[in-house]
Amino acid sequence: MRNKEKKYAKLYERERNKINEKLFNALKNRKPESLYKPSDYILSNSGKRLRPILVLFSAKATGGNFKSVYNAALSVEMLHNFTLIHDDIMDNADLRRGKKTLHKLYDLNTAILAGDSLLSIAYEYLLKDCKINAREAVSAFTQGLIEVCEGQSLDTEFEKRFEVSLDEYLVMIRKKTAALAMMCCKLGAILSNAKKSDVEALANYGLNLGIAFQIQDDLLDIMGDEKEIGKTVGGDLIVGKKTFLFIKAFEKAKGTYKKDLLKMIKNKGISPDKVEYFKEMFIKLGVIDDAKYEIKNYTDKALKSISSLTNKDEIGFFIWLADSLIERNK
Template identity: 45%
Template structure:
């Protein structure tokens, strides 16, 4: 089932159970708010060599998950969307910074089917665009009208530090022969999970949520971030180049140790283990090896078992929502976790 059908199917289920309410429609509405505010906030400005690539990165597509989570968390604890919009934009700007710099580190040619900034322009331009996005993110965050702004800024900065730590660990893993599954989960909790948790945490602070509500949303975010990254890992090997916007098996081609490879290395024996270890030793897979590795993953039950972890993580995330009052925002958070875990891109 493709992404559009997953969204439509899940949203229909909620309409049938909730007097016509559509989580997909609320998500789309919030996403449109964020898009419009980004366009308004980010200048076309001078020098063109800086702002043109920034706007290119921001208009290259994307689900806008993190900013929408800010808005939904604010609403879920009784706050208003308008007050949370500057912080929502800030999260997307900061996330975009990480994508630009990740692409440099990974030497990636494509992002969402488009040339990456360091390819379309050059590495120096990409570095400066990423750096400027950090400044723009803080500029937007500081427009948040709340007495809890110092606490929000602290959460925002903590998340930025953790993402950098996670990226450093991910890069370090490329040089290590052995990485445990626990090490990997710890890394993705920072590299991927930190911004997801921060988005919910900041949204709850803006909405003046109670301690129990904030804690529940943070735990929801931790489980959601884990499910989201593991699903990314599966899609890298099971998706299509058209839907992914990059080559199938890109993680293997770039020498990344993701969940399927780590799990398969532990289970494989004989020639199968030799194949995986040779990929690790040389620091990348050859394109001709991708289909063989996929078959090996299937044989070892790796893809099935990671899907099970994803499903358990979604259940864990949604159980935390029971600490919140029933609302359309809460229902959309539940729908979002289920939808992200079944996406195809």
């Protein structure tokens, strides 16, 4: 197993590098420069490229090959980066992965238009690989886009609202994060003309992996290491985000804890020096364990779904990927 893990990690890294290279070149010769240079700056970041990887391996797992879906793989990363550009404007964020956000480096108008344009190029790239099942593939892509917008809208709505239930939170991350991972898996399968049950198996894998991924993100925000996660520990609490941990804590807390959580809502955040106190509170209330339980729960669902894939030889990578995402520290 140890050797297999190494093989998968190497394979991921090799494909990640290829994706990076292709992304770095995707907009190089397009004109006008005033439009494409800002998008190029965003595409040249050093992300995990998890979404394109899902497209590639879903295609391979259902009888296709990497080569015939590289453009589709790029398209989902472009779509993802379009959401990052516009989300950063809405969050008024200064930095992303230690680099200036687009609207800070240029200006608001440039960032809005760069986002729009990146989405248009995403569709162009997707279409390059739509030799078969074009309508189905574009439809899956579009459905993913619609859900991301709806998820972002709910996220904004929740920030303004006083209380948010766990169910509402789950609907939101399902749309904002998981729908895109699901779409990537579906897309790879559709473009390989996979049979329906395999498309479903991969889609549910992506969906549940996406939910686990987001709860893990919420967890890392408070339990992670500042250097590893590349941002301030407790950042979600500081800006008053109602994460899985916060909502769970709010359900369970009584007395002083409840009062302090209420205060966070009222003040729309806490001061950085309170982060350590909230971390202790979360541990004592058992919500760190709750989060770990749910991450395990959704990962298990993902693994159960992928186990029904027709081609059993291809399941290994998806298991390894799910495991390594659970164990990630950034």
